[in-house]
Amino acid sequence: MFYFGIEHEVAFLNSEGEFADFSCTKFTDFNQIIEPLPIYPHDSTQLCIGDAGIRKKRWYIEGFERFAEDQKLIDCIPKGIEIRTTINPDIKSAINELSESFCLLRQVAAKFDFSPILVSFNPYKTVFQPDPPLNKYERSILQANPDEQTAHIFMVSYGPDLNLSFPGLSYESLIDIAKKLTYYSPYIVPFSFSSPFYQGDLWQGLSVRTFIRTGKRAAAIVFVEKPEQLIQSTPSLTKIARIPAEVGRIEFKSFDSCDDFSMYAALLALLKGLVLDTSLPGRAIIPDAERHQISAKEGFNNQEIFAIASQVLQAAEVALGEDPDVNLLAPLKDILNNRETRACMMISDFKKLGSIEQVLKNSYSGLV
Template sequence: MLFSFGIEHEVAFLNREGKFADFACTKFSEFNQIVEKLPTYPNDHLQLRVGDAGIRKKRWYIEGFERFADTDEVIDCLSKGIEIRTTIHSNIQDAITELSESFNLLCGVAAEFGFSPVLTSFHPYKTAFTPHPPLNEYELKQLQVYPDEQTANIYMVTYGPDLNLSVADLPIERVIDIGQKLTYYSPYIVPFSYSSPFYNGTLWDGLSVRTFIRTGKRPATLIFVQEKEQLINSVPSLTKMARLSAEIGRIEFKAFDSCDDFSIYAALLALLKGLAIDESLPGRATIPDAGLHQVSAKAGFDDEGIFANATMILQAAELALKDDADVNLLAPLKVMLTERKTTSHRLIELFKGLGSIEAALKKTYQT
């Protein structure tokens, strides 16, 4: 099987006052001055969607909620941070290398404007997003057309990666089957990434408030298809029309928390690749099991059912990869299982030791 890989990684920031930079205190123009100074690569548009508003011209773009006049004219974008996306690579390591290079470029430019990156997967202070002024008639109509946009109140306070993989020449039925498999096993594989233990200004009672609130209302996996007939009707969506040829057959896993150690993304991509190859695991689901994700979000690997299934899945992926060099990338996940510890545990310890969320967040991205 010939695989391709890509990563989309959302970055949150503290501003020069040391405050969490979000849509309430940071204008679009403040983030845009950073993006403006970053390079443009001439052929990226063949792989990376530019979109209607023209906000996504580069490998970096501002993630946010676009506001419209009473027409399709974009008049503002309420911003939550900057997303980095890689081009498509034939191996995992090259995707990680590009992500690291793009991240370092972003940090250098952001620092010039007083912004420093911090790891969080859920807004540490705001529990939901409410657009001001209220949505106009045109915007409300748009929301009816795109049901996934109706969860803007969630995605504007969450930060997470999309880990993308595709397999050359795989029939779309097989691709959708892999998407259903990843959706089914999602509650057991997401704890490897947990990094959102803060909620409403303090410690949350669990490890991933992002997973607790998001998964079930938003998809765990998204499959990009070429034909309308291939779409499966579900809420949240499992399938979506490809918007450019490079997207056809893409499997986008959307349920992980963000990681500040990119070798964890390498491990998670290797895990997804192993699960795509594996033929032993029987579970399939079109929509994520919200209740099981909530159990997982609260307890992670301390829940015996989550732990046992995560162990089984990791072994299945390892067996499927057997002679593939990518099997070695799984090493950090084995350590997490042995210790039953995630990045959230580290953030909780930092918070308890330092006494503030900002002080704990400042210790992220230290590698």
């Protein structure tokens, strides 16, 4: 039996219609949205809370935490608000929970003149520079964790973690699946592309997020129970589970954000099919940065990306067999047949409207 979860990052426009990033937004601006949202008492067994107390709810402020030399948390520079689902026994339940949490977030955010928008990479800022510069303790945190050294990318990129687990698999099998997902990542990420803006204008491609991020940050991660099960790599393919519920979780981290949550259902079904598949031979510990950059620029217009994506989608469909989740793959078939991603539509809208903000205001139009 599979289990599923979703982590979805939400970006916002503020009351002035400006993109609400770290340059113009404080922790308190987003915290006033978080405060009225409910706490569900049993979530702590499934969702990692952390030491800072920022992640107490299904919604929390995603950002860069600042510490004093005495190791006390003194600030969190905000990027946006993340929604986490609990662990669900099927894809539909995970999507329903995400939709309910998103609608509640949007209702509360509207009271403070913030509106959610679809963004997978900051359309104006290209890098995050901590101000003031990091102190000795903060530098030691980054040096101890190679993945933390890419905070300058993390703070300008937005995307989901699509999580699934299949209890009973050995940790060796889980690691093999993570290697498979890492290998095939550049061929499946175009299904989600939604970041065609860069430095206030159109970028020369479909996903600047994928172009800049993947290779430096992980495509997939599996959470293991014991230190001896870890594989040493940068970026990390394996991590130690922080709570028991994380053991055996596979996170796919390379997709762009989607504002139509049925796309997450399709992508989770694809990942489920790839877990079940036994035919695809490709494996990689580290994401292929060059292949991801080709994918980011050309998407399914590149013949190799298109051909292998078709092969992967077919393998997933065969592996799912009579499972009803096979029907969730339909939107992916349409994208592949038309070779048109969400980014293509955003580019077309921008050429008509001439404004990034106007394009972004059309986000999440299908969710009420």
